[in-house]
Amino acid sequence: MRTKNHCDKHKHNHNEHLEGCCGHEHGHNHNHSHDGGKMLAKIISSLVLLVFFLVVKPERFVGSEFSGAVKFLEYAFCYLIVAKDIVKEAFLNLFKRQFLDENFLMTVATFGAFGVGEYPEAVMVMVLYQIGEMFHGFALKKTRKSVSDLMKIKPEFANVEKDGKISRVAPGEVKIGDIIVVKPGEKIPLDGIVLEGFSSLDTSNLTGESLPREAKPGREALSGCINLDGALKIKVTKEFKNSTVSKILDMVENAANKKAKTEKFITKFAKIYTPFVVFAAVLLALVSPLLFGDFLLWFKRALIFLVISCPCALVISIPLGFFAGIGAASKKGILVKGSNSLETLSRAKVFVFDKTGTLTEGRFAVSNIIPAGQNTGKDELLKFAAYAENFSSHPVAQSIKAAYIAASGQIDPSNVSDLKEYPGCGVVAKVFKNTVIAGNARIMDMFNIKYEAKNQPGTVVYVALDGEYLGCIVISDLPKENAKKALIDIKKIASDLGRRAKTVMLTGDRENAAREIQDRLEIDEIHYNLLPNQKVDIVEKLIKTEKSGEILVFVGDGINDAPVLTRADVGISMGKMGSDAAIEASDVVIMDDNLAKIGTAVKISKKTLQIVKQNIVLALGVKALFLLLGAFGAVSMWGAVFADVGVSVLAVLNSLRMLYIKRV
Secondary structure, three states: OOOOOOEOOOOOOOOOOOOOOOOOOOOOOOHHHHOHHHHHHHHHHHHHHHHHHHHHOHHHHOOHHHHHHHHHHHHHHHHHHHHHHHHHHHHHHHHHOOOOOHHHHHHHHHHHHHHOOOHHHHHHHHHHHHHHHHHHHHHOOOOOOOOOOEOOOOOOOEEEEEOOEEEEEOHHHOOOOOEEEEOOOOEOOOOEEEEEOOEEEEOHHHHOOOOOEEEOOOOEEOOOOEEOOOOEEEEEOOOHHHOHHHHHHHHHHHHHHHOOOOOOHHHHHHHHHHHHHHHHHHHHHHHHHHHHOOHHHHHHHHHHHHHHHOOHHHHHHHHHHHHHHHHHHHHOOEEEOOHHHHHHHOOEEEEEEEHHHHHEOOOOEEEEEEEOOOOOOHHHHHHHHHHHOOOOOOHHHHHHHHHHHHHHOOOOHHHEEEEEEEOOOEEEEEEOOEEEEEEOHHHHHHOOOOOOOOOOOOEEEEEEEOOEEEEEEEEEOOEOOOHHHHHHHHHHHHHHOOOOOEEEEEOOOOHHHHHHHHHHHOOOEEEOOOOHHHHHHHHHHHHHHOOOOOEEEEEEOOHHHHHHHHHOOEEEEEOOOOOHHHHHHOOEEEOOOOOHHHHHHHHHHHHHHHHHHHHHHHHHHHHHHHHHHHHOOOOOHHHHHHHHHHHHHHHHHHHHHHHHOOOO
16 A cells, blocks of 8 residues: 655755756856746847847937947946846855856956947847856756655554553654554554554555565564554554654655765866966966057957857757757656756666566556365355455455456345454455355464465465365566566667666565566566665665766655665656655656656667767867967957857757657
8 A cells, every 4th residue: 555645845955956057066046047037038138129229329319429438338238137147146256266157257258348349249248148047047957856754654643551541642752662552544653563463564655565564473563554454562662763764754854965966077177167268368368468569459359268268058058958858858758857867867777676566566466366176266266255355445355356356247245244354364254155264374274274375476365165275366466567678678778878787676575576576577686575774775785886987776666765766876766656755756757657768768868968968079179269269369259259159059959959859
């Protein structure tokens, strides 16, 4: 039984923002670029005014002694509309000693252009830059959302028994050694050992295991599980702060702090590039006049050099490339939460899967019917079991009834009488005036029924008719229809990209159930009987054993998967049936739960990276050429702007190819 959980907002200490698109971590605030509507209005207003001033030339209508001042004011007004935020950030960063960023480059270059009378060029440079920032605002996504309090698994109270009386208290007030009573339908609030009672426990919130686990005296009961049928008395062995459910909550809140971010090539490059171009421009402006004279000429060349060096093409093309890749993925029903996730996915090598609900259907189904002898047919065995289980709400009973109804039609409840349910064991009922016993091995022993014990994957329901063993029905969580093909495709895609993929399955299920799925789906490696913290430990080990730069992807769908989804290099969750917590914690969401789309996501990420790298080579190559030409006076201010625009347009068109690639 899976429950959807809504997560409370929680403040994390880790950085949730991607690094700046133009190559370095932005020291300024991008609030001005995130409001797309306002930014677009500024850009359009500035462009309209710029064209108006260039065509109409209002300064002609005043006296010649005022025309220069009027012209300056015209373009200064136009400039302030589009550049106010950038100039403000540049000056603020001066006081923070973070001035070697694009704000600084843009401000110095455009102020200088105003100083030498190149007003339209100064405005146009800022317009182009703001267009880049607008794309940046659209492309920048948070890599993950805060995941804090999984309220559906966090117990609200504990029933403590003292001196024969039961009192309801907060879980944090219960001490080790106290006796708690857990009624049917309640969550187990603290870890402990069962003292009295028999029941079935829904452990899916913790382990992801679809089949209920048996609870009986002497067995461990974990906090966060739901007691399905019988009342239990449990002796507390851990305080709430050390309980399983508390550890899961803490792990989800803090696992993101361990998340390593891939440092992009352009980030490293910018740490060298920005100081270099500023230093080169200073040399042009101050040293060259000493050698060749004409200070104004070399000062203007230095400004042109700074304009060319401004990373407009990179600012536009890099985020737009990722944005186009994210758009292409969304067309396929794949939600990628940020460009960092898309980039990281392209290097995926190890694919780790949760079992229940991810590789399997996540629901019970009759997988096998085994009559005791030749005189008993499968239909007869299923019929008596379905009638006996008709009034039970237990998931196993529901699956047996569903199988019978699908095969033979409706059940007539009037043919069932004298029903008695034995919590944690099974049921006894009169069916067509025959006594039917259906349940686990304990109920067979209870009524001295001689039966054949079956070691089958899943849950085995034994059935007896009038004291004679009739046979058994096996209930299993079956693999998804396309799971095997999806895993084969993932390995083939990885092979085409020049690497050998490894598939791993993690599950809270027992070994025999895990082995069955491994054999059916041809999975390379499995780990079973796991709790969420153990899943994280295994993922940690897998990450450490892989070579540098090789990425681990975890695919899951349940609440219990949230910590490991957060810890993996890339977390992929199933959006259709997955829990809210898993979707919030993941980097990629498959909206229709189709496992085949994991391979599609890898191919889209690889293609996106190819386009982004092409744009980087194009932008830097052209920029290097024009920087050289600009230093020797072969490029005017308008030429510098035009070259930058040209590269940007080519990069944009190249990036948009992702949206029109039909076959990925």
